[in-house]
Amino acid sequence: MTERTVSDVIVDRLTTWGVDRVFGYSGDGINGFMGALRRAEGRVEFVQARHEETAAFMAVGHAKYTGGVGVVTSTQGPGAVHLLNGLYDAKLDGVPVVAIVGQQSRTVLGSAYMQEIELTVLFKDVAAQFVQQVSAPEQVPMVLDRAFRTAKATSSPCVVIIPHDIQSAPAPELEQEHGIVVTAPSWSTATRMPRDQDLEAAAELLNSSERVALLVGQGARHAAGEVVAVAEKLGAGIATSLLGKPYMDETLPFAAGTMGHLGTTASAHLLGNCDALLIVGSNDPWTEFYPPPGSARAVQIDIDERNIGNRYPVEVGLAGDAALALRALNQRLQPRGPGQWRTDVEREVSRWRALAGERAAVPASPVNPERVVRELNGRLPGNALVSIDVGSCVYWYARQLVLPPGVPAHLSGTLASMGCSLPYGIAAKLAHPDRPVVALAGDGAMQMIGIAELVTVAHRWRQWADPRFVVCVFNNRELTEVTWEQRESEGEPRFAASQELPDFPFAGYADLLGLKGIRVEHPDLIGEAWEQAFAADRPVVIEVLTDPEVPLLPPFPAGREKAESMRTALAEEENGGRALDLLATYTGQEERS
Numbered sequence: 001m002t003e004r005t006v007s008d009v010i011v012d013r014l015t016t017w018g019v020d021r022v023f024g025y026s027g028d029g030i031n032g033f034m035g036a037l038r039r040a041e042g043r044v045e046f047v048q049a050r051h052e053e054t055a056a057f058m059a060v061g062h063a064k065y066t067g068g069v070g071v072v073t074s075t076q077g078p079g080a081v082h083l084l085n086g087l088y089d090a091k092l093d094g095v096p097v098v099a100i101v102g103q104q105s106r107t108v109l110g111s112a113y114m115q116e117i118e119l120t121v122l123f124k125d126v127a128a129q130f131v132q133q134v135s136a137p138e139q140v141p142m143v144l145d146r147a148f149r150t151a152k153a154t155s156s157p158c159v160v161i162i163p164h165d166i167q168s169a170p171a172p173e174l175e176q177e178h179g180i181v182v183t184a185p186s187w188s189t190a191t192r193m194p195r196d197q198d199l200e201a202a203a204e205l206l207n208s209s210e211r212v213a214l215l216v217g218q219g220a221r222h223a224a225g226e227v228v229a230v231a232e233k234l235g236a237g238i239a240t241s242l243l244g245k246p247y248m249d250e251t252l253p254f255a256a257g258t259m260g261h262l263g264t265t266a267s268a269h270l271l272g273n274c275d276a277l278l279i280v281g282s283n284d285p286w287t288e289f290y291p292p293p294g295s296a297r298a299v300q301i302d303i304d305e306r307n308i309g310n311r312y313p314v315e316v317g318l319a320g321d322a323a324l325a326l327r328a329l330n331q332r333l334q335p336r337g338p339g340q341w342r343t344d345v346e347r348e349v350s351r352w353r354a355l356a357g358e359r360a361a362v363p364a365s366p367v368n369p370e371r372v373v374r375e376l377n378g379r380l381p382g383n384a385l386v387s388i389d390v391g392s393c394v395y396w397y398a399r400q401l402v403l404p405p406g407v408p409a410h411l412s413g414t415l416a417s418m419g420c421s422l423p424y425g426i427a428a429k430l431a432h433p434d435r436p437v438v439a440l441a442g443d444g445a446m447q448m449i450g451i452a453e454l455v456t457v458a459h460r461w462r463q464w465a466d467p468r469f470v471v472c473v474f475n476n477r478e479l480t481e482v483t484w485e486q487r488e489s490e491g492e493p494r495f496a497a498s499q500e501l502p503d504f505p506f507a508g509y510a511d512l513l514g515l516k517g518i519r520v521e522h523p524d525l526i527g528e529a530w531e532q533a534f535a536a537d538r539p540v541v542i543e544v545l546t547d548p549e550v551p552l553l554p555p556f557p558a559g560r561e562k563a564e565s566m567r568t569a570l571a572e573e574e575n576g577g578r579a580l581d582l583l584a585t586y587t588g589q590e591e592r593s
Helices: 006-016 028-039 052-066 078-082 084-093 119-123 137-154 196-207 224-234 265-273 322-330 340-360 369-374 392-400 421-431 443-463 480-490 506-512 523-535 558-571 577-592
Strands: 021-024 045-048 070-074 097-103 131-133 157-163 212-216 237-240 255-258 276-280 297-302 316-319 385-388 437-442 469-475 516-520 540-545
Touching: 006 028, 006 137, 021 052, 021 421, 028 070, 028 097, 045 421, 052 070, 052 078, 052 084, 052 097, 052 421, 052 443, 070 078, 078 084, 078 097, 078 119, 084 097, 084 119, 084 157, 097 119, 097 137, 119 131, 119 157, 131 137, 137 157, 196 276, 196 297, 196 316, 196 322, 212 224, 212 265, 224 237, 224 322, 237 265, 237 340, 255 265, 255 340, 255 392, 265 340, 297 322, 340 369, 340 392, 340 577, 369 392, 369 469, 369 523, 385 392, 385 421, 392 437, 392 469, 392 480, 421 437, 421 443, 421 469, 437 443, 443 469, 443 506, 469 506, 469 523, 480 558, 506 516, 506 540, 516 523, 523 540, 558 577
Parallel strands: 021 045, 021 070, 070 097, 097 157, 131 157, 212 237, 212 276, 237 255, 276 297, 297 316, 385 437, 437 469, 469 540, 516 540
Antiparallel strands: none
16 A cells, blocks of 8 residues: 555645546656545546646636636746736736646755756745745645645635655654644635725715716626616616626616727726715726726725725725625615606717627628627527636627626636636636636637647547537637737737738648538528537537738727727828728727717
């Protein structure tokens, strides 16, 4: 019988914390841990990614789609370095992740040994809440318990570094004595209710205002009903942050959609004309799209006191759980009947929805990417899981996709890292193998790391109760978002050497992997492609040849000024005529609507 080691203790502790899946990539620095996972006989599944970066993204995705703690592991040196991007994604989006990282044996540390990196220094910023290198076997349970408690309490990544020789050491028998701390793998949270005096002040401010807007973020994920109830009582309109989009019913007549550069004109009108702003669980960084300072009085609800007043001058802060705070606040609000403000908001929402339809119908060469996403409406299964990559496809998701109630959709919202959609989708599918997954990605993100993770999909899909895993690739042979950013922000014409991407046969590659590839070159075939994908008996890659010249125009009125900079840059481009024509079409539609 194999002697029980510290690594077996690690696996037991993970099981007690409810961990059933660890993402990672093996290496000699975690060989002890790998052996314990093998001996655990499936109690904790090891999911091999194609790269440590995507393994970290999978851990983030697991946390986002399940509400639990994502766990990732890697060896020391390059493996540890590769984790950073995914861990920063967790930090910036406020997601609990625990990374278990190997290290060289204690006896060689400090000798400039192969792959030796000072890992506590490497991780000290991304895991600012908790990073600890274990120095003795007796320390392991306590450090793991602290990592999980801290990750859950602070919604952040925590890192545990375990040298190789400790992983393989005999499991200790812990007894309470001087120099030994015995802990329990348990955690509970307190009820977080704002103070009465703050609730009274917030109610007084909102009751005295005439044009109230709500800005709703991911902190309202369990408070959708309470948000709508407050908006109804105040005759208010609702805008969401990008991360808050999945938690609001965007079919409501006063739901103005996503705010910010990639948002809707209805949200721009709502936030630009309100006299009171109620921020609920949002820390959205698009501050130039908030009400102009001084034009609106503000109340902010956030579970983390550090976020209150972080993006906008707030008069009243309500530190607490969003649902509890909104219920208590609602009891203090004075109901008001339908007024001119609500009428104005609903008119702007209707105007935006008509404009979004017009934009999706604009002819492009060969396919308008807005139509690709719009055609998904009404076809997306009600139990689907959606992941979105970073790039121009985020704009079309934010503006065109109406999510069915309860359908989660996640992306790298604050770090805004390309390459997240496939790892997120895989994590979602492993957590819910009986539900279909849809991943929206640009060709840049796919070429960066998505193509490699299609290998993981091909390797695993036969184990899934529902084999549907649909990847829609917007293939425009261009880093489109950055191209338009160069035109808009710098007034710079397109720089082909940096922006043009090599063509890649995404649908053909899917066929090569034993998946199903569908190539779309005409807009009338988009709907049929979605239907084929959802009817397929295996994962599908829909490769749509989209037009990079469709403009990424910010919502008006800000978009009016930005369009001038775009025109200036396009006038210097040898082949900028068609993009100028499309920009003129978009701005003309905006001005007429």
